[in-house]
Amino acid sequence: MSELVPIFQSSYLYEIEIAKTKLESREIPSYIKNEYVNNIAVFPISQNYYLMVSQRDFEAAEKILAENNDLPETGHQDPVAP
Numbered sequence: 001m002s003e004l005v006p007i008f009q010s011s012y013l014y015e016i017e018i019a020k021t022k023l024e025s026r027e028i029p030s031y032i033k034n035e036y037v038n039n040i041a042v043f044p045i046s047q048n049y050y051l052m053v054s055q056r057d058f059e060a061a062e063k064i065l066a067e068n069n070d071l072p073e074t075g076h077q078d079p080v081a082p
Contacts, residue, residue, distance in 0.1 A: 004031060007061050008051040016049045019065055026064050028057050 007030075008019050016032050023030045033050040053061045 002055040004052040005055050005058055006033070006050045007053050007058060008065060009048050011048050013049050016051050019051050023051075023053065023061055023064060026060075028053060028061050028064065030061070 008016065010016055013032075013035065016035075020030050020032060031052045033052050034047050035049065037047045
């Protein structure tokens with residue numbers, strides 16, 4: 001199994017979930033890092049969420065997320081290079 005690398009980060013979980021769904025529709029597995037941080041914190045904290053993919057899937061995932069500029073357009077998305 002290849003190492004997981006971040007492909008997308010946002011302070012909004014819903015943006016990460018949109019990108020994750022897009023990858024899953026193309027059969028590219030992904031993992032959301034920090035998904036449950038606010039579930040265990042006593043007070044909600046500002047936390048960046050990261051969408052992680054296998055290093056071997058990075059290029060394909062990057063192309064999928066870049067298609068038609070389908071990343072959420074809130075100005076908060078930050079593509080991440082390995």
